[in-house]
Amino acid sequence: xxxxxxxxxxxxxxxxxxEGGRRFEEVPPPADALVTVRGLTRDFPVQRGLFGRRSGxxxxxxxxxxWVGRGQTLGLVGESGSGKTTTGRALLRLIEPxxxxxxxxxxxxxxxxxxxxxxxxxxxxxVFQDPYGSLDPRMTVADTISEVLHVHRLTRGPATxxxxxDLLRLVGLSAEHAARYPHEFSGGQRQRIGIARALAxxxxxIVCDEPVSALDVSVQAQVLNLLRDLQRQLxxxxxxxxxxxxxxxxxxxxxxxxxxxxxxxxxxxxxxAREPRHPYTRALLSAVPEPxxxxxxxxxxxxxxxxxxxxxxxxxxxxxxxxxQHPLRDADCARIRPPLAEKAKxxxxxxxxxxxxxxxxxxxx
Amino acid sequence: xxxxxxxxxxxxxxTDGGxxxxxxxxxxTLNEGEAVGIVGESGCGKSVTSxxxxxxxxxxxxxxxxxxxVRLKGRELLALPEKQMRExxxxxxxxxxxxxxxxxxxxxxxxxxxxxxIRVHRKADRREAWSRAVEMLRLxxxxxxxxxxxDYPHQLSGGQRQRVMIAIAxxxxxxxxxADEPTTALDVTIQAQILDLLSELRQRLGxxxxxxxxxxxxxxxxxxxxxxxxxGRIVEEGPVxxxFADPRHPYTQGLLRAIPRLDAPAERLATIPGQVPSPAAWPPGCRFxxxxxxxxxxxxxxxxxxxxxxxxxxxxxxxxxxxxxxxxAASRSPGS
Numbered sequence: 176x177x178x179x180x181x182x183x184x185x186x187x188x189x190x191x192x193x194e195g196g197r198r199f200e201e202v203p204p205p206a207d208a209l210v211t212v213r214g215l216t217r218d219f220p221v222q223r224g225l226f227g228r229r230s231g232x233x234x235x236x237x238x239x240x241x242w243v244g245r246g247q248t249l250g251l252v253g254e255s256g257s258g259k260t261t262t263g264r265a266l267l268r269l270i271e272p273x274x275x276x277x278x279x280x281x282x283x284x285x286x287x288x289x290x291x292x293x294x295x296x297x298x299x300x301x302v303f304q305d306p307y308g309s310l311d312p313r314m315t316v317a318d319t320i321s322e323v324l325h326v327h328r329l330t331r332g333p334a335t336x337x338x339x340x341d342l343l344r345l346v347g348l349s350a351e352h353a354a355r356y357p358h359e360f361s362g363g364q365r366q367r368i369g370i371a372r373a374l375a376x377x378x379x380x381i382v383c384d385e386p387v388s389a390l391d392v393s394v395q396a397q398v399l400n401l402l403r404d405l406q407r408q409l410x411x412x413x414x415x416x417x418x419x420x421x422x423x424x425x426x427x428x429x430x431x432x433x434x435x436x437x438x439x440x441x442x443x444x445x446x447x448a449r450e451p452r453h454p455y456t457r458a459l460l461s462a463v464p465e466p467x468x469x470x471x472x473x474x475x476x477x478x479x480x481x482x483x484x485x486x487x488x489x490x491x492x493x494x495x496x497x498x499x500q501h502p503l504r505d506a507d508c509a510r511i512r513p514p515l516a517e518k519a520k521x522x523x524x525x526x527x528x529x530x531x532x533x534x535x536x537x538x539x540x
Numbered sequence: 541x542x543x544x545x546x547x548x549x550x551x552x553x554x555t556d557g558g559x560x561x562x563x564x565x566x567x568x569t570l571n572e573g574e575a576v577g578i579v580g581e582s583g584c585g586k587s588v589t590s591x592x593x594x595x596x597x598x599x600x601x602x603x604x605x606x607x608x609x610v611r612l613k614g615r616e617l618l619a620l621p622e623k624q625m626r627e628x629x630x631x632x633x634x635x636x637x638x639x640x641x642x643x644x645x646x647x648x649x650x651x652x653x654x655x656x657x658i659r660v661h662r663k664a665d666r667r668e669a670w671s672r673a674v675e676m677l678r679l680x681x682x683x684x685x686x687x688x689x690x691d692y693p694h695q696l697s698g699g700q701r702q703r704v705m706i707a708i709a710x711x712x713x714x715x716x717x718x719a720d721e722p723t724t725a726l727d728v729t730i731q732a733q734i735l736d737l738l739s740e741l742r743q744r745l746g747x748x749x750x751x752x753x754x755x756x757x758x759x760x761x762x763x764x765x766x767x768x769x770x771x772g773r774i775v776e777e778g779p780v781x782x783x784f785a786d787p788r789h790p791y792t793q794g795l796l797r798a799i800p801r802l803d804a805p806a807e808r809l810a811t812i813p814g815q816v817p818s819p820a821a822w823p824p825g826c827r828f829x830x831x832x833x834x835x836x837x838x839x840x841x842x843x844x845x846x847x848x849x850x851x852x853x854x855x856x857x858x859x860x861x862x863x864x865x866x867x868x869a870a871s872r873s874p875g876s
Contacts (some may be wrong), residue, residue, distance in 0.1 A: 254727035254728065254729060254730075255698075255727050361815055362582075363815070391581035391582050391754065391816075392581065392754070392756075392795055392798050392799055393581060393794060393795060393798050393811060393812040394581075394815075395798070396798035396799075396800075396809035396810065396811045396812075397811045399800070399809055400808050400809055400811060403807075403808065418727065418728065419728075420728070420802065421799065421800040421801065421802050422800055424800065424802050424805065425800035425801075425805060425806075425809070444805075445805070448802055448803075458729060459728060459729060460802065462728045462729050462731065462732035463728060463757070463802060464731070464732075464735070464755060464757030464758045464760065464761050465757045465760065465801065465802065466756035466757045466759070466760045466784055466796055466799060467760065467784060476732065478729075478732045478733055478736050479729045479732070479733070480733075482697040482699055482700070482730065483697075483727065483729075483730075
């Protein structure tokens with residue numbers, strides 16, 4: 176919890192900086208939250224030179240706090256180096272977090288031993304971007320899925336084949352696909368196999384890590400519809416990670432926007448798309464190329480200058496300040512680490528130049 | 541005279557699995573200074589079309605079939621000796637690709653690589669070429685270009701590397717720039733920068749642009765006209781305003797509806813059933829008919845020609861001759 180405390184200990188506010196508003200870290204997660212993550216942090220060593228000398232570290236995820244409600248989807252969106260993929264993997268402990276607390280259905284995932292983790296992975300699964308890279312080319316589809324069933328001791332003998340066929344039907348494939356190898360499938364079909372494999376253990380929660388980024392738009396729509404149908408049918412909860420804001424807007428109930436390892440904005444999906452509060456989210460939304468030409472329907476495009484900074488040496492204060500086009504941006508932005516604070520009801524943004532909610536000065540209820 | 545005239549272009553690949561007719565009778569024109577986008581999904585033939593224009597198809601297995609024609613300012617490129625074709629590439633037509641890192645030489649400074657491109661096509665000594673290289677870096681918006689010219693490709697970000705590729709492509713002042721998925725590997729905020737740069741340079745230098753992309757949104761932002769390809773054929777073309785406001789071909793309509801929209805969320809996305817057919821066995825008649833919600837017997841029997849819709853907007857669909865069928869299908873399945 177140290178990383179959360181450090182975010183709260185700020186230099187005193189002055190001038191037009193607004194650091195009021197409820198902090199997201201102070202908001203109690205709803206009672207029905209399936210997954211809660213507090214202060215999740217992950218450092219990677221940076222190796223340089225011929226002998227891989229450790230010369231520093233990158234904080235890929237920097238004190239991230241969020242939750243995922245039962246049957247809901249939290250969309251995690253960001254560009255290269257935002258830490259979104261690392262967040263998803265650290266949450267499942269596919270890579271070990273450096274700090275932070277992860278709770279799943281009331282259990283402390285951070286403290287789980289090997290055996291507890293194995294049981295946890297029956298409830299929490301992941302679907303990857305590149306299903307081809309995550310499928311063994313020498314195994315048939317039936318073998319791939321049976322292996323999962325065996326590892327978790329879920330079925331034996333003829334029941335296994337029945338279950339495999341059920342799973343294939345569930346994702347829109349048929350019995351005739353069972354004996355085929357991954358190379359015989361199209362990209363969209365392979366993604367369906369990846370989803371069937373994740374569903375084999377009857378999970379409650381799936382981390383979807385860029386599941387449609389490699390697919391053509393018509394196939395992408397098929398897979399997005401499938402994920403939505405499965406969510407309704409099986410009551411699944413998703414952490415949906417993507418760089419495409421239109422896709423994230425479509426699938427999510429809530430959206431968290433990440434930049435250089437931190438969540439810079441978090442709100443209900445419709446609210447965030449309608450009225451983004453963080454200057455970065457505003458730029459990101461306006462940069463999405465949409466196939467429409469109606470005048471006045473789209474916000475004026477904000478073209479950010481400069482590149483995304485190297486995560487190994489992030490800017491001080493607000494990580495976005497060197498590219499920020501907020502009219503009130505000033506020296507404070509380079510000094511103060513902005514907390515993720517309430518800017519409208521249940522709408523949080525990490526920007527000290529965006530007025531808080533309720534309006535600054537009024538005591539928070 | 542149009543700048544570029546492509547007529548009945550057919551590019552086939554002869555493989556063990558049969559002949560893949562990747563591009564199969566494509567015709568279009570591009571006027572001076574015009575920006576045209578070719579859109580379509582994987583395997584539609586959009587990239588092979590652009591590579592065929594520059595004769596960058598490896599033969600075998602590839603073959604630009606007899607009877608195809610690519611004319612630049614009236615000159616038939618497909619009949620040119622290779623030596624003259626090399627002069628066309630870079631001088632008259634330049635090309636940039638999706639992944640700039642693979643097109644740049646990792647062991648040479650970026651300034652040298654631009655200078656080399658200049659010296660290949662222009663009489664210039666080393667000093668002149670270097671100072672022109674620095675000018676080009678400035679033109680494409682690289683800050684502190686005299687210092688960056690000494691950088692190696694790995695020292696630059698993805699967006700800066702694409703700027704360097706654009707600098708190399710434009711160094712000989714081409715009439716036409718072909719950009720094949722130039723922003724697909726880039727983050728969305730960097731993509732916005734590169735698209736702005738391309739539009740600005742096109743206007744400033746008066747060059748034509750042929751943009752190949754899977755992203756209909758990118759075309760809407762950059763191009764004057766759009767060509768939609770499916771299964772090696774053009775299925776719809778026209779001014780972007782007209783095609784995006786009133787898409788006529790069922791494939792174009794399906795593609796546009798399948799894209800999630802930021803402003804109009806839907807519970808489910810519209811999909812196009814089935815998959816793109818194999819280029820070794822395109823369906824008979826209209827190649828889209830097995831996936832088309834409107835298809836009837838005529839569609840499997842014969843492929844329609846591109847039918848005029850309005851001012852340069854054309855659609856390769858029998859519905860243009862039988863509009864009553866569109867309404868009938870719409871009333872059968874409301875909302876689809």
